[in-house]
């Protein structure tokens with residue numbers, strides 16, 4: 167008999183959420199991971215359905231709610247200087263009956279809370295990385311960095327974009343890189359942000375400010391690699407002046423700059439989302455550039471979908487789970503990945519046809535309420551296939567009314 171019913175590999179936000187869900191369902195669950203990156207300067211904007219999941223896990227509202235900022239509006243500003251420019255679009259959650267799109271969290275706050283909750287729920291923490299996995303017809307054997315062998319009826323591979331477990335499952339990927347690097351940081355400012363997140367579309371990619379509590383915002387600044395290296399090396403005072411210019415002074419005077427980190431931009435999608443008793447969760451399955459705050463929101467839907475399917479079977483690695491998981495998650499992930507890719511490339515290309523197409527598409531969204539509501543609703547989550555714990559109780563998706 168296997169030691170575990172479910173083993174999760176990777177203690178990023180996706181793996182921790184998945185481990186909590188499985189333990190809540192009463193599964194004998196272990197989590198294999200040497201550690202998580204507590205110093206990550208990123209914040210993540212989590213949409214309503216993801217917040218419902220955190221509520222289900224018992225980490226929301228509490229301390230998390232007190233230290234985060236609701237996103238009351240999303241604004242897209244064409245700042246490309248292109249000959250054909252798009253109008254500014256402001257998305258309002260009230261258009262689909264919501265008071266906020268979601269909340270913006272520092273990852274350094276979310277990860278320790280999820281970890282503490284996993285321990286409280288009885289997840290067995292194994293502080294070692296997985297170095298090898300051998301799937302068989304009834305279980306998966308995982309060898310750790312300390313040479314231990316752990317056995318489980320199934321494995322959730324949440325070990326990030328360079329996943330060892332994905333390779334062990336025999337899953338290939340399609341990957342590509344963008345000629346861009348995202349610099350993530352945060353800053354204080356003298357003016358109010360009014361809960362508005364602004365994505366300024368510039369020639370090298372989006373420059374996105376996301377509100378934090380008080381007079382502070384996080385920033386994801388996508389640039390060509392050489393320019394990103396300059397930004398990383400710029401002294402704080404000079405960077406503050408740069409940010410003030412890039413935001414056109416809309417947030418007032420820029421003050422303290424937080425820690426920075428550069429993330430080279432890549433895209434990746436697994437050719438199978440599950441195989442040989444191993445299910446891929448989060449960035450082991452899909453990597454997208456940070457546009458429209460989709461990455462972790464999709465990963466939490468992976469975790470919730472996997473747990474929902476596992477709850478239906480005695481054997482948590484049963485083939486029917488793998489087949490349905492692959493079908494349901496692909497349907498959500500791939501169209502989103504394509505839209506993000508087109509949006510990003512239309513900024514990078516400098517090609518008049520692509521620029522014109524983007525301007526036309528955004529103009530149509532700005533002008534037509536029904537189209538805008540579809541975009542808003544789809545931006546939050548898929549309209550029809552949201553896992554149960556992420557759905558609004560007793561509320562039909564607005565587009566199905």
Ligand SMILES: Cc1cc2nc3c(=O)[nH]c(=O)nc-3n(C[C@H](O)[C@H](O)[C@H](O)COP(=O)(O)OP(=O)(O)OC[C@H]3O[C@@H](n4cnc5c(N)ncnc54)[C@H](O)[C@@H]3O)c2cc1C
Pocket residue numbers: 175176177178179180181198199200201202203208209210211212294295296297324325326327329330331348349350386429447448449450456459460461462463464465
């Ligand atoms: C600048 C930026 C801004 C972003 N903003 C947003 C946003 O606003 N909203 C949003 O939804 N998403 C956002 N994202 C995406 C989001 O941050 C990622 O999707 C998310 O952090 C990925 O989580 P993960 O758990 O899948 O992977 P990771 O966080 O990479 O976790 C993988 C874990 O696995 C561990 N690991 C690796 N190898 C092994 C092994 N062999 N054995 C065991 N463990 C292993 C690692 O140590 C790590 O802890 C952003 C991304 C970037 C780059």
